[in-house]
Amino acid sequence: MEIAAILLGNILINNFIFSRFLGLCPFFGVSRRVDTAVGMSLAVTFVTTLAAAVTWALQRLILEPLRVGYLQTATFILVIASLVQFVEIVMHRFVPGLYRGLGIYLPLITTNCAVLGVAVLNGEQRYGFGGAVASGLAAGLGWGLAIVLFASVRRRLELADVPPAMRGFPVAFLAAGLMSIAFSGFAGLFSRLFLR
Amino acid sequence: MSVIRDFTRGLRDENPVFRLVLGLCPTLAVSTGLEGGFWMGVAVVFVLFSSNIIISALKGIIPPWVRIPSFVTIIAAFVTVVQMLMHAFLPATFRVLGLFIPLIVVNCIILGRAEAFASKRPVINAAADGLGMGAGFLLALVVIGAIRELLGTGNLKVAGAALLGAGVLRQPALIALLPPGAFLTLGVLLGVLNHLTRQGRGTAAQHMGFCTGGHCADQGAGGTGAAGGGGTGAAGGGGAGAAGGDGVPAAGCGAGGAGGRCGWR
Amino acid sequence: MRQVVKLAAFLMLLAGAAGAVLALSHDLTQPRIARQLANEKQSALASVLPRATAFSDQTAATAAVRRRAEFADVREVWAGSAGGRDVGRAYLVAPVGYGGPVETLVGVAAGGRIVAVRVVSASRETPGLGLLVKEPVFLGQFSGQPPDVRFSVVTRRPGAPAEVQAVTGATISSRAVVQAANTALELEAALGGAQAAGAAGAAGTAGAGAADATRAAGGGGG
Numbered sequence: 001m002e003i004a005a006i007l008l009g010n011i012l013i014n015n016f017i018f019s020r021f022l023g024l025c026p027f028f029g030v031s032r033r034v035d036t037a038v039g040m041s042l043a044v045t046f047v048t049t050l051a052a053a054v055t056w057a058l059q060r061l062i063l064e065p066l067r068v069g070y071l072q073t074a075t076f077i078l079v080i081a082s083l084v085q086f087v088e089i090v091m092h093r094f095v096p097g098l099y100r101g102l103g104i105y106l107p108l109i110t111t112n113c114a115v116l117g118v119a120v121l122n123g124e125q126r127y128g129f130g131g132a133v134a135s136g137l138a139a140g141l142g143w144g145l146a147i148v149l150f151a152s153v154r155r156r157l158e159l160a161d162v163p164p165a166m167r168g169f170p171v172a173f174l175a176a177g178l179m180s181i182a183f184s185g186f187a188g189l190f191s192r193l194f195l196r
Numbered sequence: 197m198s199v200i201r202d203f204t205r206g207l208r209d210e211n212p213v214f215r216l217v218l219g220l221c222p223t224l225a226v227s228t229g230l231e232g233g234f235w236m237g238v239a240v241v242f243v244l245f246s247s248n249i250i251i252s253a254l255k256g257i258i259p260p261w262v263r264i265p266s267f268v269t270i271i272a273a274f275v276t277v278v279q280m281l282m283h284a285f286l287p288a289t290f291r292v293l294g295l296f297i298p299l300i301v302v303n304c305i306i307l308g309r310a311e312a313f314a315s316k317r318p319v320i321n322a323a324a325d326g327l328g329m330g331a332g333f334l335l336a337l338v339v340i341g342a343i344r345e346l347l348g349t350g351n352l353k354v355a356g357a358a359l360l361g362a363g364v365l366r367q368p369a370l371i372a373l374l375p376p377g378a379f380l381t382l383g384v385l386l387g388v389l390n391h392l393t394r395q396g397r398g399t400a401a402q403h404m405g406f407c408t409g410g411h412c413a414d415q416g417a418g419g420t421g422a423a424g425g426g427g428t429g430a431a432g433g434g435g436a437g438a439a440g441g442d443g444v445p446a447a448g449c450g451a452g453g454a455g456g457r458c459g460w461r
Numbered sequence: 462m463r464q465v466v467k468l469a470a471f472l473m474l475l476a477g478a479a480g481a482v483l484a485l486s487h488d489l490t491q492p493r494i495a496r497q498l499a500n501e502k503q504s505a506l507a508s509v510l511p512r513a514t515a516f517s518d519q520t521a522a523t524a525a526v527r528r529r530a531e532f533a534d535v536r537e538v539w540a541g542s543a544g545g546r547d548v549g550r551a552y553l554v555a556p557v558g559y560g561g562p563v564e565t566l567v568g569v570a571a572g573g574r575i576v577a578v579r580v581v582s583a584s585r586e587t588p589g590l591g592l593l594v595k596e597p598v599f600l601g602q603f604s605g606q607p608p609d610v611r612f613s614v615v616t617r618r619p620g621a622p623a624e625v626q627a628v629t630g631a632t633i634s635s636r637a638v639v640q641a642a643n644t645a646l647e648l649e650a651a652l653g654g655a656q657a658a659g660a661a662g663a664a665g666t667a668g669a670g671a672a673d674a675t676r677a678a679g680g681g682g683g
């Protein structure tokens with residue numbers, strides 16, 4: 001049940017984009033086309049899940065026993081960077097088509113706040129290994145959901161008659177704001193389903 | 197004087213938030229108040245300034261192949277120092293900023309400037325650039341934070357003291373403090389700024405892919421210098437308008453440099 | 462191959478230098494941080510058990526009882542005493558609220574009556590909504606209630622004594638605090654008998670925990 005709560009929480013209720021503001025730079029950069037958005041979300045979800053697992057182990061097995069918790073930021077980001085590099089190599093080998101399709105967006109997953117964000121959040125929430133992995137998976141899925149939805153909206157925006165000063169980013173932000181309001185409606189979902 | 201230019205550029209022409217639209221995560225999340233925005237800005241100034249200096253100083257001995265991991269290590273070290281200093285001397289602010297202090301390390305602005313500027317210019321210029329970009333970020337955060345706090349609570353609080361007496365709004369718009377408010381505020385601000393500076397469709401802010409401002413622009417074929425290249429370089433590389441494909445900056449990055457890939461090579 | 466070794470060596474050196482800088486900063490800032498934490502903890506404890514003058518950490522001593530599933534959210538247990546006499550206990554309970562744990566300190570006097578409730582940390586709750594559970598307006602509802610009650614959240618004006626009105630628009634965060642209060646009362650009841658022994662005795666049985674000795678200003682002597 002806890003796993004289900006974590007999944008629901010990170011995907012809908014505390015959506016990483018619309019609630020937590022994590023992973024915004026690529027969000028506004030990649031969301032112009034739906035297929036790019038989908039490819040990117042798959043890659044990001046893969047990385048967040050893997051990163052959540054590895055950083056959990058790093059935190060519990062190395063940082064805490066050795067009492068060097070202050071190295072968390074540095075070690076986490078270096079681990080994430082290496083993971084992304086590793087994912088790149090694996091993808092290049094096994095799914096070259098997808099690798100080429102994602103292009104430069106793949107290495108830039110390292111700077112996606114959502115990845116480091118979910119790793120740090122997992123530590124704060126004191127999840128067990130299963131919870132941490134579920135949290136990472138859900139973070140990526142929620143991010144992907146947000147970006148795919150947003151890509152469809154942006155396609156429409158390009159065809160709309162927007163005042164010159166608002167074209168591009170300004171109106172995109174307004175659209176994101178409206179979507180954020182919509183997503184905040186999920187807050188009630190939690191209490192209905194999970195609170196005793 | 198070029199050093200002065202390097203400083204002012206980050207404040208106005210290439211304000212990281214308003215022009216380059218970078219570093220969005222902390223900008224939107226932390227700007228619920230004037231004070232929070234201010235201290236986050238200060239933290240970023242410190243990290244930008246310090247890491248730009250160190251990276252510029254070490255640019256001769258950092259092997260190109262491992263430059264990104266090296267930059268990340270240096271930046272992460274400074275971010276951790278900021279974390280510790282804040283925890284020790286500003287515990288209340290530390291708690292408010294929470295998760296976003298360690299997230300400074302993945303702030304596109306910092307890694308971008310390191311890659312595009314600090315690793316290529318003398319220490320003095322890099323330092324000025326770091327200060328300028330940081331100051332620009334601080335400015336943006338303070339402005340957005342003030343607007344949101346004013347609209348959301350009707351008052352501005354600095355060091356616990358309310359600046360506007362009992363508040364100027366009878367019924368504050370709470371939404372300004374919530375996530376939607378962040379998006380809406382920034383959207384409107386960007387629109388207003390575009391209008392005021394008479395830049396419509398062609399604004400640099402429009403063609404920014406993430407991190408293209410610093411990260412990839414230097415390898416873009418059209419990049420007019422690392423910093424200025426942020427706008428025109430990506431635009432040249434990514435298609436002139438929104439209608440042109442999805443503005444993938446890969447063209448700029450793919451064309452130039454060894455290996456033709458941005459980021460790790 | 463040699464290239465790889467050279468690159469790796471450089472990175473190791475850089476990482477080592479960074480690590481050294483961090484370790485140094487840590488050593489320089491840690492004492493101050495620890496002092497601050499201790500001060501904050503003491504003042505929080507004093508605010509929920511105002512009549513106590515000394516506190517002793519009972520977290521280790523109560524571990525056996527706390528192993529039960531319903532006490533999973535309890536992080537710390539403190540016993541307050543004044544002049545060697547037991548005043549009550551303070552429980553730090555952290556149930557999950559809207560975005561994360563809501564650390565709540567509940568002061569319970571002997572007899573199962575809640576003295577005061579303070580929310581120590583609710584950093585993941587929403588500003589302007591969930592964060593308002595830290596306000597005295599909400600928290601004051603927990604004081605002055607009959608002993609051994611079970612609190613419940615209502616969204617309208619409370620009718621019965623054990624009903625707590627939630628912060629408007631922040632039912633989840635409010636529920637978390639209520640849950641903390643209930644858990645604290647349940648744990649107090651479960652520990653019931655031990656209370657008669659008083660802070661002095663409790664500190665004695667918990668002598669195994671070195672932490673107690675340093676933290677119990679008054680109890681250490683008893």
